[in-house]
Amino acid sequence: MTPLMENAFAAIRERHGSQSIVRVEEMLETRKQSRHPLQKGAKWIMPGxxxxxxxDPYGHPELNPVVHALEANHASIKSExxxxxxxxxNAFSDYEHYLTRQQDWQALYLFRDGAPVAESAGSVPTAFKVLQEQAVDTEKICPLLECHFSTLLPGAEIAPHCDLWNFSINLHLAVDIPDGCGITVAGETRSWDEGKCLLFDYSFEHEAWNHGTRPRTCLLVDLWHPDTTVPERAALVVLITEIRKLMGDA
Structure with a gap:
């Protein structure tokens, strides 16, 4: 813990109560981490x-407005x-996952580095507006991560992997889905239903593929996991931001 982290955590405890960020503090004590075997590749597992x-994408009241707004605007989002x-x-780029970079995995970012990507507003205005109103303004998006159109070219495969932590959750709007595409999370394979959302915890091992003949595109939104609290989210932003600075990633 750096002095900045300690001071920020103390301020959060003073405002929200002495027990408000206990789970974040326990996460830092690796000996107390309990994780599913298929989360073994994740860096951070917050208890509880x-x-x-x-x-269920409709199973969390906090996230329902995001899900319903994206699905209601699917036709415009797909057209744009x-x-x-x-x-x-040229607005799309190779997706740079923390583990790899793939030319057959293209991305158009709407939110990145803690802020909306303003240049995307003109290209995909409906998705940008929905994201801003339903996820950014409401602070449901995890500012440590991103939102982007994720396009897998024909033949692309994303190898099995775990993402960094379990305190955010990944929402997929199925924008344009050809035959031959699928995703497996923790051993369970599903397919995207165009115009509908999938929601999963990407700290579990997952993989995806496009064995079809045209690109597959989903809109991916990294949201706070609904099991986290407001003070925990504040502490996590301070923690991860400071770690990234110390590692030279910010």
Whole structure:
């Protein structure tokens, strides 16, 4: 713990109560971490978070407005994405996952580095507006992560891996889904239903593929896990931001 972390944690405890960030503090004590075997590759596992790989996208009242708004606007989101893909391909880039970079995995970012990507507002205005109103303004998005259109080119495969932690959760809006695509999380395989959302805990081992003949695109939104609290989220932002600075990643 650096002095900045200690001071920030003390301020959060003073405001929200002495027990308000106990789970975050326990997470820092690796000997107290309890994790599912299929979360072994994750860096941080905060105790007390549901060990449930797949979630009902309509099962969390906090997240329902995001899910319903994305699904209600799917037609416009898909149309604008198709225009951007054909006319503004230079706005897409190889997706840089923390483990790898893939040319056959393309991304158009709407939120990154703790803020909306303003340049994307003109390319995909409907998705940008929904994200801003339903996830950014409401502070449901995890500012430590991102939102992007994720396009897997034909033949692309994302190898099995765990993401960094369990205190955020990954929402997928199925924007454009050809045959031959799928995703496996903790050994359970599902397919995307175009216009609908999937929700899963990506601290569990997962993989995805496009064995179809045209690109597969989902809109991915990294949201706070609904099992986390407001003070915990504040502490986690301080913690991870400071760690990234110390590691030279910020």
């Amino acid at each position: 978070i549901s060990q449930q790989p797949w979630h 994405l198709e225009t951007a893909w054909s006319a503004r391909r």
